Amino acid sequence: MIRAFDAFSLPLLRWLDPPPIRPRPDDAKLAIRAFGLNFSNPIGMAAGFDKSAEVPDSLLRLGFGFVEVGTVTPKPQTGNPRPRLFRLERDQAVVNRMGFNNDGADTVLRRLAGRAHFGGIVGVNVGANRDAADRVADYVRLIEIFAPVASYFTVNVSSPNTPGLRNLQQASALDDLLARVIDARERVRHNAGDSPVLLKIAPDLSLAELDDVVHIARSRRVDGMIVANTTVARPSTLREQSRAREQGGLSGRPLFRLSTRMVAETYVRAEGAFPLVGVGGIDSGGAALTKIRAGASLIQLYSSLIYKGLGLVDDIKNDLASTLLRTGRDSLSEIVGADAATITAEEWPV
Numbered sequence: 001m002i003r004a005f006d007a008f009s010l011p012l013l014r015w016l017d018p019p020p021i022r023p024r025p026d027d028a029k030l031a032i033r034a035f036g037l038n039f040s041n042p043i044g045m046a047a048g049f050d051k052s053a054e055v056p057d058s059l060l061r062l063g064f065g066f067v068e069v070g071t072v073t074p075k076p077q078t079g080n081p082r083p084r085l086f087r088l089e090r091d092q093a094v095v096n097r098m099g100f101n102n103d104g105a106d107t108v109l110r111r112l113a114g115r116a117h118f119g120g121i122v123g124v125n126v127g128a129n130r131d132a133a134d135r136v137a138d139y140v141r142l143i144e145i146f147a148p149v150a151s152y153f154t155v156n157v158s159s160p161n162t163p164g165l166r167n168l169q170q171a172s173a174l175d176d177l178l179a180r181v182i183d184a185r186e187r188v189r190h191n192a193g194d195s196p197v198l199l200k201i202a203p204d205l206s207l208a209e210l211d212d213v214v215h216i217a218r219s220r221r222v223d224g225m226i227v228a229n230t231t232v233a234r235p236s237t238l239r240e241q242s243r244a245r246e247q248g249g250l251s252g253r254p255l256f257r258l259s260t261r262m263v264a265e266t267y268v269r270a271e272g273a274f275p276l277v278g279v280g281g282i283d284s285g286g287a288a289l290t291k292i293r294a295g296a297s298l299i300q301l302y303s304s305l306i307y308k309g310l311g312l313v314d315d316i317k318n319d320l321a322s323t324l325l326r327t328g329r330d331s332l333s334e335i336v337g338a339d340a341a342t343i344t345a346e347e348w349p350v
């Protein structure tokens with residue numbers, strides 16, 4: 001029997017690339033505009049699956065509205081020793097400590113330049129090499145290198161698997177990083193065109209830290225935020241206790257409530273200054289809807305695809321479209337953030 005994971009593996013997609021199918025055109029009601037881009041549907045492939053931009057067109061053809069490649073670092077990296085990815089089957093979760101394994105900026109640029117004529121929204125998630133002497137300089141270089149081919153950038157300061165990386169979320173470090181990243185984007189804008197810059201944060205920030213992060217993101221005029229990366233927390237409810245003790249970031253169903261709460265908390269602080277991408281534990285149409293009502297204009301998936309396979313993308317699209325039809329709405333934008341205030345008043349999720 002083909003297991004869900006086999007239906008969603010990088011080697012299979014590489015072998016099939018490009019797959020011999022054309023996606024059905026998306027229901028017009030699923031279209032959404034965010035940070036200057038027109039998405040035919042709001043479901044994206046989250047960063048970390050196609051780290052080196054090997055199969056973005058396969059993923060687009062399989063029905064995603066956008067694909068985020070990366071995290072890409074300037075130099076190639078092998079990442080952490082294996083094993084580095086652990087399935088928590090009974091929790092529908094994953095722990096990973098991949099450590100930014102990727103083919104490096106030159107190779108990834110060559111691939112993205114080679115597929116640019118296909119179009120579609122392909123964002124580039126950027127990060128620093130583990131051994132970088134000046135981490136901020138790594139981000140700046142990547143913005144300069146990828147601006148001609150990136151539909152948008154994600155500044156990833158939230159991976160738990162590069163020691164010290166998450167310190168870039170602290171106020172003064174973040175302000176300096178974003179100032180230099182936005183400055184780099186402006187410098188290359190004339191030749192490379194406009195590339196929106198999004199900031200991807202950890203779900204483990206305190207609310208006081210989130211206050212600072214959103215304030216800085218607004219004052220530096222980033223174009224959006226992605227909420228959230230994997231968590232270093234381990235909910236006591238996890239059933240696969242021994243695998244849960246593995247070091248790394250936890251994703252999948254047990255991340256849903258915390259990451260959704262963080263979407264709502266970010267939404268109320270952003271006050272409409274920029275749109276949010278909600279990611280963390282989405283594994284059904286209902287979960288997608290909850291994330292959108294918490295404040296996400298767009299959503300991304302990763303772990304649930306490992307358990308449920310790629311059919312989930314169509315299932316979520318169908319559910320969202322039928323919800324809009326049933327409730328007499330023309331667009332998802334009408335419900336983005338509808339529940340944010342309510343969610344922020346609930347007890348903190350454990």
Ligand SMILES: Cc1cc2nc3c(=O)[nH]c(=O)nc-3n(C[C@H](O)[C@H](O)[C@H](O)COP(=O)(O)O)c2cc1C
Binds near residue numbers: 098125229281
């Ligand atoms: C194996 C694996 C590798 C990941 N690698 C990255 C990465 O390189 N960069 C990044 O920003 N997020 C990475 N992520 C985090 C995902 O993009 C996403 O934020 C997180 O998994 C929560 O979504 P999910 O619950 O749908 O998986 C990775 C996640 C997994 C499971």
